[in-house]
Amino acid sequence: MITALFSSVEAGLLYALMALGVYISFRVLDFPDLTVDGSFVTGAAVASVLIVGGVNPFIASLAALGAGFFAGCATGLLHTKGKINPLLSGILMMIALYSINLRIMDKPNVPLLQQETVMTIITKAFQRFDQALATIFPFVPKTWAIIVFGMFLVAVVKVIIDLFLKTEVGLALRAVGDNKKMIASFSGNTDRLTMIGLGLSNALVAFSGALISQYSGFSDIGMGIGMIVIGLASVIIGEALFGAKTIMRATLAVIFGAIVYRIVITLALRVQFLETGDVKLITAMIVILALVVPQMVAARAEKQRKARKRGAAVASTQADYESV
Amino acid sequence: MQLLLQLKQITKVFNEGTLDEKVALKHVELSLQPGDFVTIIGSNGAGKSTLMNIISGRLAPDTGEVVIDGKDVTTMSEHDRARYIGRVFQDPMAGTAPNMTIEENLAIAYNRTVKRTLRFGVTKKRREFFKETLATLQLGLENRLHAKVGLLSGGERQALSLLMATFTKPHVLLLDEHTAALDPARAKLITDLTKQIVETNRLTTLMVTHNMEQAVQLGNRLIMMDGGQIIFEASGDEKKKLTVSSLLQEFQRIRGSQFASDRAVLV
Numbered sequence: 001m002i003t004a005l006f007s008s009v010e011a012g013l014l015y016a017l018m019a020l021g022v023y024i025s026f027r028v029l030d031f032p033d034l035t036v037d038g039s040f041v042t043g044a045a046v047a048s049v050l051i052v053g054g055v056n057p058f059i060a061s062l063a064a065l066g067a068g069f070f071a072g073c074a075t076g077l078l079h080t081k082g083k084i085n086p087l088l089s090g091i092l093m094m095i096a097l098y099s100i101n102l103r104i105m106d107k108p109n110v111p112l113l114q115q116e117t118v119m120t121i122i123t124k125a126f127q128r129f130d131q132a133l134a135t136i137f138p139f140v141p142k143t144w145a146i147i148v149f150g151m152f153l154v155a156v157v158k159v160i161i162d163l164f165l166k167t168e169v170g171l172a173l174r175a176v177g178d179n180k181k182m183i184a185s186f187s188g189n190t191d192r193l194t195m196i197g198l199g200l201s202n203a204l205v206a207f208s209g210a211l212i213s214q215y216s217g218f219s220d221i222g223m224g225i226g227m228i229v230i231g232l233a234s235v236i237i238g239e240a241l242f243g244a245k246t247i248m249r250a251t252l253a254v255i256f257g258a259i260v261y262r263i264v265i266t267l268a269l270r271v272q273f274l275e276t277g278d279v280k281l282i283t284a285m286i287v288i289l290a291l292v293v294p295q296m297v298a299a300r301a302e303k304q305r306k307a308r309k310r311g312a313a314v315a316s317t318q319a320d321y322e323s324v
Numbered sequence: 325m326q327l328l329l330q331l332k333q334i335t336k337v338f339n340e341g342t343l344d345e346k347v348a349l350k351h352v353e354l355s356l357q358p359g360d361f362v363t364i365i366g367s368n369g370a371g372k373s374t375l376m377n378i379i380s381g382r383l384a385p386d387t388g389e390v391v392i393d394g395k396d397v398t399t400m401s402e403h404d405r406a407r408y409i410g411r412v413f414q415d416p417m418a419g420t421a422p423n424m425t426i427e428e429n430l431a432i433a434y435n436r437t438v439k440r441t442l443r444f445g446v447t448k449k450r451r452e453f454f455k456e457t458l459a460t461l462q463l464g465l466e467n468r469l470h471a472k473v474g475l476l477s478g479g480e481r482q483a484l485s486l487l488m489a490t491f492t493k494p495h496v497l498l499l500d501e502h503t504a505a506l507d508p509a510r511a512k513l514i515t516d517l518t519k520q521i522v523e524t525n526r527l528t529t530l531m532v533t534h535n536m537e538q539a540v541q542l543g544n545r546l547i548m549m550d551g552g553q554i555i556f557e558a559s560g561d562e563k564k565k566l567t568v569s570s571l572l573q574e575f576q577r578i579r580g581s582q583f584a585s586d587r588a589v590l591v
Contacts, residue, residue: 168440171424171432178421185380185419186436186488187406 001270006147008266012259013150014211015230017157019238019258020251021204022231025072027250028165029197030177031079034090036205036228038097039071043206044219045101048110051214057118061210068206069199071097076195101221108221110213117214122149146215157204158251165247173197205231226280233283234258236290261286326394328528329356329379329496334388336374336552348374349385350552356496361522361529363539365571366549372532375549376500379530381405393495407437410494410527412485412502419485422474426465426484429473430454433488457491461517479510483517490521497522499531503538511535518542536568546571550579 018040025033043064050060071093078089102108123130126145133144164170175183176193184190205227213219238257244250261283268274268282331354338346349371356362366372377383379390381402390398392408413419420429431445431454446454451469458466461483465476473481482502490497499518503511515538522529533539539546546563548556548571555578558566 164442166444166446167442168431168435168445169442171428171445172435172440174424174428175421175432178423179418181413181418182421183432184403185406185409185411185413186433187403188432188435188440189401189403 004266004270005263008262009259010146010150011212011215012262013147013154013255014208014215015234015262016150016154016208016255016258017211018205018208018227019231019234019254020154020157020161021068021201021208022228023235023251023254024161024204025198025201026232026235027244028174028177029194029201031086031194031198032090033072033075033198033201034087034228035071035075035093035097035198035202036090036231037224037226038094038101039068039202039205039224040209040212040227041101041219041221041224042071042097042104043068043209044213044223045104045110046206047210048112048213048219049104049106051112051115051117052110057116057121057214061118061207061214064210065203065207068209069203071206072198072200072202073195075202076191076198079198080191080194098221105219105221109218111218112214113217117217118149118211119146119214122146154255158255161251162248169193169196226283229280229283229287230261233287233290234261236287237261240290240294326358327355327391328358328360328393329354329530330389330391331355331375331379332389332391334375334378334385334390336371336378336383336385340386347552349378352388352552352554354547354554356528356530358528359526360545361527361543362531362545362547363543364530364532364547364549365534365536365539370549371552372549373500374552376498376530376532379496380409380411380498408495410436410489410492410497412482412489412497412499414501414504416478416482416485416505419488420473420481423472425470425472426458426476427451427454427469429484430457430488430491434492436492436494457487460521461487477510479506479513482506482510482514486514486517486521490525490527493525493527495528497527497529499529499533501532501534504534515542536571540566540568540571548575548578555579 018036022033022036025031025036046067047057047060047064050063051057055063075089075093078084078092079086082089084092123143123145126143126148130143130145165174172183172188173193173196175186175188176190176197180190183193209219209224213223234257235254236257237260238244238253238255239250241260242249242253242256244253264286265279265282269276269279274282331352334349334352335347336349338344338348352371352375354362364372364375374383378385381397381400381404385398388398389396392405397405397408411419421432424432427446431450434450435445454469455466458469463480463483465480465484473484476484486502502518503514506514518531519542521527529543531539531542544563545559546557546566547554556574
């Protein structure tokens with residue numbers, strides 16, 4: 001049980017990068033970008049093929065990041081210059097990427113188990129540290145390397161995003177999602193900003209895909225299916241549980257959301273009658289719940305508040321009568 | 325003296341060649357001297373908004389030229405042209421970003437004339453500057469720099485929009501019925517602020533309004549539009565002598581029969 005939770009936190013941290021990407025498109029730019037399902041695999045494919053080809057896995061992962069950036073820019077181009085509706089631009093790019101990903105990998109599946117990856121390098125580097133920790137936490141059977149590495153990486157990316165969104169370009173990017181007419185009247189090039197934003201978003205998604213493929217030891221043409229929903233689930237769960245008042249708070253919430261999502265899925269799959277194939281259904285249910293429950297809670301609170309007010313009003317009029 | 329804004333023979337037709345064809349502007353000529361404050365009145369469909377959109381670059385004219393400060397900007401994109409133009413819209417929600425703070429909004433406006441970089445939008449130095457500038461509105465907004473703009477009232481938002489459009493000293497200021505969506509008290513506040521800001525900064529201004537009194541009170545020139553043309557113009561002493569009733573008479577004289585139906589819109 002602890003092992004399972006441990007690895008769900010590991011995976012959660014790596015998926016958190018993808019969730020941060022979705023946060024940029026979905027929340028900052030207000031652009032529901034479905035490219036994610038394709039660009040996640042693009043990242044995995046680029047990294048795997050390069051690693052198998054003998055490239056340093058860190059450089060391969062950065063190349064994946066670049067590939068994702070271009071995929072995002074392409075979606076932005078479809079939307080801004082091609083005047084195609086946001087959802088459709090994303091879907092078109094997602095479909096196009098399916099073929100491109102197959103071309104990159106040359107086959108539907110690239111195994112990485114025999115290869116040196118970011119994960120094996122990190123684990124090796126952590127060996128002595130792990131031995132020391134094993135004496136303190138004997139019940140955790142695996143290495144701490146990936147968790148520590150994941151936390152460090154996610155923290156760095158989070159801080160970079162937080163800082164970037166406060167720069168002049170970052171503010172303009174946020175304004176595109178908040179009020180396009182306004183930013184255009186203050187000489188912001190909304191087309192270019194949308195492309196940059198989608199590029200950054202998909203760069204993170206592809207980077208996450210690259211790391212996940214190295215973590216799980218393969219990349220697969222179908223590994224991106226439903227990825228946008230997982231990203232949304234992380235964003236929405238995070239915001240519902242941890243709040244999103246400021247950018248710093250929101251990005252932190254998204255990271256926790258991604259981890260919580262992994263834990264929930266791990267726990268759900270331990271239920272006897274649920275099978276691995278049910279994951280997508282569970283994901284959809286979680287998103288629906290995370291969207292609907294806060295509304296119901298708010299409506300209920302509002303109703304109670306009104307009832308109380310009415311009660312108080314009645315009481316006060318009665319008091320008036322009595323005093324007369 | 326160099327003209328600040330020149331419109332040369334501007335024509336704009338919507339849905340050309342179809343049953344819905346509508347001539348929005350017909351050979352409009354207009355020149356603004358530096359410091360001119362022009363108020364524009366006219367009934368619905370007179371072409372006022374189209375004129376504003378052509379100056380700001382939201383729409384491109386079919387024929388004619390837009391020249392700002394001696395530079396032909398007719399084919400320049402809306403966002404590039406915004407380096408010369410400050411704009412306030414009718415909708416108080418349109419000129420600000422609601423989910424961003426007051427200081428972040430000001431930082432965005434600050435970059436209207438300066439290229440955006442990867443430096444922080446709000447620095448200590450800028451925050452002081454923003455505070456000073458906000459204080460001139462006398463609405464206490466300088467103490468609410470970190471408040472989200474969506475929390476402000478319509479009047480406060482419009483005052484902020486006006487400040488954001490003007491504190492970087494645009495070549496031309498376009499005000500598109502910017503008090504029309506406010507209640508009378510707020511509208512008066514914004515009108516007074518407009519007068520104060522335009523006068524202290526000597527901004528070259530074009531203001532569209534539905535309110536005849538406002539059009540008579542503000543500015544040194546007045547233009548009346550109808551059917552896509554400028555049908556009446558007054559400036560200098562002639563403009564000073566104008567009253568709402570004399571303006572209505574003028575309009576009646578020019579338009580004759582149509583007047584009755586327009587009266588409700590204009591007053």
